[in-house]
Amino acid sequence: MTLLENLAAGFELVANFESVFALAGGVLIGVIAGAIPGLSATMAVALTLPFTFAMQPITGILLLLGVYKGGIFGGSIPAILIKTPGTPASSATILDGHPMVKNGQAGKALGMALWASCTADLISNLALILFAGWLAAFALKFGPPEFFTLILFSLTIIAGVSGDSLLKGIVSALFGLILATIGLDLVYGTNRFTLNDPNLMGGLNFIAVLIGLFAIPEILAMVWNPKSKEGETQNLGKEWVTFAEYKRCFKTIVRGSFIGVFLGSIPGIGAAPSAFLSYSEARRKSPNKENFGKGEIEGVAASESGNNGVAGATLIPLLALGIPGDVITAVIIGAFMVHNLQPGPMMFLNSPDIIYGLFMGLIISSVFLFLIGSVAIRAFSYVADIPRGILFPAVMVLCVYGCYAVNNNIFDVGVMFAMGWLGYVMLCKGIPAAPFLIAFILGPLLEDNFRQSMLMSGGSAEILVRGPITWFFWTLTIITIVAIIRSGMGKKKAEAVEHGNQE
Amino acid sequence: MLNNSYFSTGLASLILSLFLIFVAIPYGVTAPSNVTNIVLSPVFWPEVLSILLGITGIALMISGRSAVKDSVAELLPTKGCYKRIALLAVLMAVYVAAIPWLGLVWTSMISFVALAILIKTSHPRTALISAVIIPLVLYMFFAHVAGMAIPQGEFLRLP
Known part of the structure; x- marks a missing residue:
């Protein structure tokens, strides 16, 4: 099938009331969840996932993608208005967004955030359409050794970049890999850590693990300190963003979008570093650089285009290689699994209609984001006023229903609560949860490809360096480890100097 | 250090x-x-x-x-935090254990109220109304739209 035929097939799949409604509903849920401090886009996607079980695969996945995109934008609303980022990706938006609110330009800041987000989202979606197919075609040449080295590289980069400490990231990833070994052995079918309990023979339920890791710790943190997560809403003011201002910031928005696309397509980097890089590049190149940090509209445009530019691009490794680009796409992979779809190069051959349907849906989602975002900006004060004493009990009940619904199994609810406590301990100790979840998903794939490689070679490790692709990924892995260690050592030196100066 | x-x-x-x-x-x-x-x-x-x-x-x-500096933001203890956390652990255990006995809907209603009290909600009436409505709406969705078997418990069965 040609590209046009595939796009037509995809359009046919999406052009129905159900899909369009799911997409619009998803964006709305995402914007609301992102706008509530304490709820994150990840949590919103995780809690929406169980509602997709009864839907058609394309409808369910579109709903989640809508929540993802809405959540990333929604996070900028409290970041600007109450200086509390709804999602980590919106942290850079505070730098100039909140000073604009202080200057009585809240409406202008939110308007620019929306325009920059939608533009970046569209550019990111186009990048996905252009590059995912090409990468998937290349990935068809991969065998088990190539996949093993690719997953190993992804894990290295994810463990290294998702927290302040490489070692804590590695510990988190190792916990995830160890937990993923629970269940029946992939080759011999013997028990591994199952304690002869039939509930454990299929391994720990992925949905229970992810809801437990990302939603329950927030409830625990709220119980620890019920006064936290409170903010004060601000008036929107009378000034609104003009087309002339959008035009002035357009170059910055496009630059930020490309930074987002580039960083988003590398597994594990995510939206927050992209927003900060885009912001610092904008400040470096802007004629108003002295205004940055004091309420410069270009700063808002830069950070928002940086974080939204990632949204489509993180789906490139997910769809083309089956590797989640960040923690939210790791959750979205759950929706594929629930509907017996395995993202990766084979999906481009076996289910091109779904792939191209997703592409079409993503393009439509940019329009919904603009329409729903415009309304959400005005409605934010109502959303932010939801009392925490009602929100968090509701989240707990939603978690339990969602988790139970996966397998109709109460055991999964217990697993979810247990994972919640583990997630809370990790939160208290500064261990990032993202490497854990991604390693938990990639663990079985890593082991399976390793053991298949060993079966192919009769136990010889030489197969793991059998060709240019494996060499390429080994080299990238080594370069990444060296770069992360060097940056960690540099940080440590800077801390030591700072500590010395303080003394 | x-x-x-x-x-x-x-x-x-x-x-x-x-x-x-x-x-x-x-x-x-x-x-x-x-x-x-x-x-x-x-x-x-x-x-x-x-x-x-x-x-x-x-x-x-x-x-x-x-290392000279710990990057972890300290979670400073607040008044009664250890007691609240311990009570939440008990609430979670009771929640899981009571589902086969009381059913998911009723257990969720009780747990909702218990958690709202634990985090000292300043809107007790709204919390009570939400505690009834939210589990019922979720039950309606999962049982009647998604067609899933939601545990009903041994006492009061819902349609």
Whole structure:
């Protein structure tokens, strides 16, 4: 099938009331969840996932993608208005967004955030359409050794970049890999850590693990300190963003979008570093650089285009290689699994209609984001006023229903609560949860490809360096480890100097 | 200076690694006796991961001894926080245990109210109304739209 035929097939799949409604509903849920401090886009996607079980695969996945995109934008609303980022990706938006609110330009800041987000989202979606197919075609040449080295590289980069400490990231990833070994052995079918309990023979339920890791710790943190997560809403003011201002910031928005696309397509980097890089590049190149940090509209445009530019691009490794680009796409992979779809190069051959349907849906989602975002900006004060004493009990009940619904199994609810406590301990100790979840998903794939490689070679490790692709990924892995260690050592030196100066 | 979060994480990782190597893997993983190549054995992967966890744990402990600043934002204890956290643990255990007996809907209603009290909600009436409505709406969706079997309990059954 040609590209046009595939796009037509995809359009046919999406052009129905159900899909369009799911997409619009998803964006709305995402914007609301992102706008509530304490709820994150990840949590919103995780809690929406169980509602997709009864839907058609394309409808369910579109709903989640809508929540993802809405959540990333929604996070900028409290970041600007109450200086509390709804999602980590919106942290850079505070730098100039909140000073604009202080200057009585809240409406202008939110308007620019929306325009920059939608533009970046569209550019990111186009990048996905252009590059995912090409990468998937290349990935068809991969065998088990190539996949093993690719997953190993992804894990290295994810463990290294998702927290302040490489070692804590590695510990988190190792916990995830160890937990993923629970269940029946992939080759011999013997028990591994199952304690002869039939509930454990299929391994720990992925949905229970992810809801437990990302939603329950927030409830625990709220119980620890019920006064936290409170903010004060601000008036929107009378000034609104003009087309002339959008035009002035357009170059910055496009630059930020490309930074987002580039960083988003590398597994594990995510939206927050992209927003900060885009912001610092904008400040470096802007004629108003002295205004940055004091309420410069270009700063808002830069950070928002940086974080939204990632949204489509993180789906490139997910769809083309089956590797989640960040923690939210790791959750979205759950929706594929629930509907017996395995993202990766084979999906481009076996289910091109779904792939191209997703592409079409993503393009439509940019329009919904603009329409729903415009309304959400005005409605934010109502959303932010939801009392925490009602929100968090509701989240707990939603978690339990969602988790139970996966397998109709109460055991999964217990697993979810247990994972919640583990997630809370990790939160208290500064261990990032993202490497854990991604390693938990990639663990079985890593082991399976390793053991298949060993079966192919009769136990010889030489197969793991059998060709240019494996060499390429080994080299990238080594370069990444060296770069992360060097940056960690540099940080440590800077801390030591700072500590010395303080003394 | 001893850096607490690094040192304690490292120590916990090391202990977990030793537990896995000497207890959990030998007693919890079944390996067929006819596996000739160690790399294909079901114990190989967990063993490699456990060893790596131990090494990382030691590295974290060393790094905790030399690090000058802990990047973890401290969760300062607030009044009654330990009591509330312990009560939440009990609430979670009771929630799971009571589902087969009371049913998911009624258990959720009670747990909703209990958690709202635990976090000292300033809107008790709204919390009570939400505690009834939210579990019922979720029940309607999962039982009647998604067609799932939601546990009904032994006392009061919903349509």
